[in-house]
Amino acid sequence: MGQQRIVDETDFVIIGTGAGGATAARVLAAAGHGVVMLEEGPQLRARARPRELLDSMAQSMRDFATQTTRGGHPIPLLQGKCVGGSTAINSGIIWRLPEDVRADWIERFGLAELLDAQGLEETFERLEDELNIHETDAEVRGGNNERMARGAAALGLPGRVIHRNTKDCRGAGRCLQGCPNDARQSMDVSYVPRAIADGARLHVRCRARKLLLEGGRAVGVVGDVLGDDGRRTVGSFEVRARLGVIVAAGAVHTPVLLARAGLRGLVGERFQAHPGCAVVGEFDEPIGMSFGATQGYEVPMRERRFKIEALSLPPETLAARLPGAGAEWQARLAKLDHYAQWCVPIRMEAMGTVRRGFGDVPVVKYGPTAQDLERAREAVILICRMMFAAGAREVYPGIARRPEVLRSVADLAALETGEVRPSDFHMMASHLFGTACAGADPQQSVVGPDLQSHAVGGLYVMDASVFPTNLGVNPQHSIMALVWRASERLANAARIPLRQASGARATLRA
Amino acid sequence: MIHFERLTGFERSWADTMVGAFAPASGPGLAPSLGQVDYVGAFETMCRSTTRLAAVGMRLALWLSVLGPLLVWGRATTALALSPERRAALLGDMLTHRWMIVRELTVLLKLCASFAIFRVAALRTRSHYEDAQDARLADAAQRTPVEAHDELEDSGERARVRLPMLAQREVA
Numbered sequence: 001m002g003q004q005r006i007v008d009e010t011d012f013v014i015i016g017t018g019a020g021g022a023t024a025a026r027v028l029a030a031a032g033h034g035v036v037m038l039e040e041g042p043q044l045r046a047r048a049r050p051r052e053l054l055d056s057m058a059q060s061m062r063d064f065a066t067q068t069t070r071g072g073h074p075i076p077l078l079q080g081k082c083v084g085g086s087t088a089i090n091s092g093i094i095w096r097l098p099e100d101v102r103a104d105w106i107e108r109f110g111l112a113e114l115l116d117a118q119g120l121e122e123t124f125e126r127l128e129d130e131l132n133i134h135e136t137d138a139e140v141r142g143g144n145n146e147r148m149a150r151g152a153a154a155l156g157l158p159g160r161v162i163h164r165n166t167k168d169c170r171g172a173g174r175c176l177q178g179c180p181n182d183a184r185q186s187m188d189v190s191y192v193p194r195a196i197a198d199g200a201r202l203h204v205r206c207r208a209r210k211l212l213l214e215g216g217r218a219v220g221v222v223g224d225v226l227g228d229d230g231r232r233t234v235g236s237f238e239v240r241a242r243l244g245v246i247v248a249a250g251a252v253h254t255p256v257l258l259a260r261a262g263l264r265g266l267v268g269e270r271f272q273a274h275p276g277c278a279v280v281g282e283f284d285e286p287i288g289m290s291f292g293a294t295q296g297y298e299v300p301m302r303e304r305r306f307k308i309e310a311l312s313l314p315p316e317t318l319a320a321r322l323p324g325a326g327a328e329w330q331a332r333l334a335k336l337d338h339y340a341q342w343c344v345p346i347r348m349e350a351m352g353t354v355r356r357g358f359g360d361v362p363v364v365k366y367g368p369t370a371q372d373l374e375r376a377r378e379a380v381i382l383i384c385r386m387m388f389a390a391g392a393r394e395v396y397p398g399i400a401r402r403p404e405v406l407r408s409v410a411d412l413a414a415l416e417t418g419e420v421r422p423s424d425f426h427m428m429a430s431h432l433f434g435t436a437c438a439g440a441d442p443q444q445s446v447v448g449p450d451l452q453s454h455a456v457g458g459l460y461v462m463d464a465s466v467f468p469t470n471l472g473v474n475p476q477h478s479i480m481a482l483v484w485r486a487s488e489r490l491a492n493a494a495r496i497p498l499r500q501a502s503g504a505r506a507t508l509r510a
Numbered sequence: 511m512i513h514f515e516r517l518t519g520f521e522r523s524w525a526d527t528m529v530g531a532f533a534p535a536s537g538p539g540l541a542p543s544l545g546q547v548d549y550v551g552a553f554e555t556m557c558r559s560t561t562r563l564a565a566v567g568m569r570l571a572l573w574l575s576v577l578g579p580l581l582v583w584g585r586a587t588t589a590l591a592l593s594p595e596r597r598a599a600l601l602g603d604m605l606t607h608r609w610m611i612v613r614e615l616t617v618l619l620k621l622c623a624s625f626a627i628f629r630v631a632a633l634r635t636r637s638h639y640e641d642a643q644d645a646r647l648a649d650a651a652q653r654t655p656v657e658a659h660d661e662l663e664d665s666g667e668r669a670r671v672r673l674p675m676l677a678q679r680e681v682a
């Protein structure tokens with residue numbers, strides 16, 4: 001078979017269809033601009049999403065979640081690679097940008113216009129309306145969330161029911177595999193189809209490799225068309241953009257594309273995250289993790305820089321988290337409905353870098369500070385306490401070189417003392433930021449307050465890379481809001497009369 | 511190009527033995543019967559889907575586990591020569607080993623075992639993981655008029671009418 005060749009032309013080409021890319025497409029297409037979306041991953045239909053984690057992760061998660069930070073203690077970086085990006089496999093938790101973060105970004109990074117209080121408020125309201133954001137319904141809270149509410153209440157902690165972007169959630173608890181009911185209003189279900197209804201085009205399995213620059217302006221993107229296995233190259237594409245190239249490939253891949261285009265300065269610097277770990281508890285009575293919102297209850301501890309969340313996992317990852325091998329493990333596997341799991345993303349102070357490695361593979365260097373590790377310890381101990389307060393008979397804190405199984409609050413003493421090392425925790429990170437930071441001062445940022453590159457005209461970054469710092473809360477709502485506002489300005493500035501844009505064609509040569 | 515996902519014949523047999531050693535057929539609780547779980551398939555799927563580095567790590571984990579008795583216990587034998595119970599005990603020791611690299615690589619094998627085991631519907635049922643979901647569906651089906659049952663029994667995987675999602679690709 002011959003090589004595929006896709007040639008397309010439009011007003012704006014967008015790389016990536018996650019929280020940032022899809023929101024930009026939704027706004028620009030609705031304003032009448034021609035939009036082409038490029039997505040490296042596949043388009044997954046609700047019906048085709050496997051329940052089994054081996055198959056679903058192979059389909060929709062980048063590198064099976066084995067892309068890690070480099071260094072003594074690798075932290076896996078969880079990222080979606082499919083239409084909808086990471087939103088297609090996230091839990092739908094929604095938080096507005098915290099006020100202290102907004103104030104900091106205005107003061108230190110000069111983002112007053114982008115973050116003006118009233119405009120931002122209106123944007124959040126619009127998003128909340130369009131994406132059906134509301135408190136998790138009581139009927140789908142399920143045992144894991146309810147137990148956590150009990151634990152928090154017993155200790156007098158400030159727990160609350162999580163707000164999510166769902167419509168008719170049936171509590172299938174399979175958000176991580178991709179919602180089988182399309183209940184979660186992730187970008188593949190909401191803004192990508194909406195942009196398409198407004199005339200945008202989507203090319204899937206198209207991996208952008210290089211930005212085309214002419215006369216100091218970004219004018220297009222070239223890359224590979226991938227085969228069904230998502231790895232083999234079966235062709236190439238070129239998409240030219242008359243008004244702008246928008247990079248929204250996520251905080252790990254965006255800096256690689258920018259570096260390849262010759263951008264320097266803070267590109268790939270200031271990488272930040274909310275790495276986290278989880279604690280499992282066994283209860284005498286069934287918890288029933290398989291039913292209920294995947295994440296429906298939380299205890300925000302903002303002043304302590306962490307946030308405890310209930311997290312229902314598929315049986316595969318729950319099983320791997322249970323102690324032992326052989327008889328001990330098998331006994332536990334036979335009662336998987338008796339376990340609860342709660343996790344804790346931490347607002348770490350650590351900063352790292354993302355560099356363009358061999359073959360354009362991103363190299364992420366990042367390591368928690370001693371202070372971050374102490375926070376992780378504090379958070380794990382608090383979760384253990386909550387578990388016992390909620391009635392757990394055994395708790396598995398998951399800290400190496402410490403007891404694997406705790407049977408009472410008194411056992412917690414073993415966690416409280418002694419040095420903790422990075423390798424003691426099984427951390428993961430799914431909230432990633434900062435590698436193309438926004439700001440008014442070109443010395444301190446990669447893009448301006450309009451999210452346009454300081455160095456190259458017509459080149460925009462619209463994803464989590466532009467966040468100057470991490471947030472301490474779940475980021476998708478803030479990403480969408482910032483991108484919405486910047487896209488609205490861009491749409492107005494481009495001043496193309498409504499629905500007159502484009503006239504472009506997509507062609508495929510075999 | 512080197513294909514890290516393709517195991518040699520002897521590595522396939524090691525993968526079956528060593529990944530399977532986490533839940534021996536002779537064990538109590540959730541004990542898969544012989545041949546019920548495709549450990550090798552899971553191992554190869556993981557190697558195919560991970561980064562090159564992780565695929566190398568998976569293989570290293572396999573070799574390490576086979577040589578585990580020497581490494582962990584200082585005994586001049588391989589794990590293949592041990593009884594299923596001793597093999598499981600070895601893996602248990604490796605999971606709590608003082609060296610992080612040994613712990614982490616063994617966790618990869620344990621993950622692989624979990625992926626493989628819960629791909630088998632009968633074992634999912636026996637783990638009781640889905641009891642709450644099943645009860646909920648049964649309860650909902652009872653309360654729902656007959657004509658709506660089909661949709662429910664489909665475990666919520668209802669078909670939806672969608673806009674055509676892909677851009678037209680014409681042959682030029």
Ligand SMILES: Cc1cc2nc3c(=O)[nH]c(=O)nc-3n(C[C@H](O)[C@H](O)[C@H](O)COP(=O)(O)OP(=O)(O)OC[C@H]3O[C@@H](n4cnc5c(N)ncnc54)[C@H](O)[C@@H]3O)c2cc1C
Pocket residue numbers: 015016017018019020021038039040041078079080081082083084085086087089090091092093094095176206207208209248249250251253254430431432462463464465474475476477479
């Ligand atoms: C498992 C998980 C659970 C999470 N839970 C929550 C939650 O409950 N609430 C919350 O607020 N946040 C959550 N997050 C985080 C949130 O989903 C992300 O922060 C957000 O989606 C990031 O948006 P983004 O646009 O920066 O990148 P992404 O959403 O990751 O999108 C980037 C897209 O770009 C594509 N891409 C990358 N490189 C290329 C290329 N070269 N060519 C073409 N396409 C490319 C990728 O395939 C991907 O589709 C979760 C994340 C994960 C992984």
Ligand code: SF4
Pocket residue numbers: 092166168169170171172173174175176178179180181182183184292293294
């Ligand atoms: S809990 Fe289940 S039904 Fe609800 S959004 Fe997640 S996967 Fe969909």
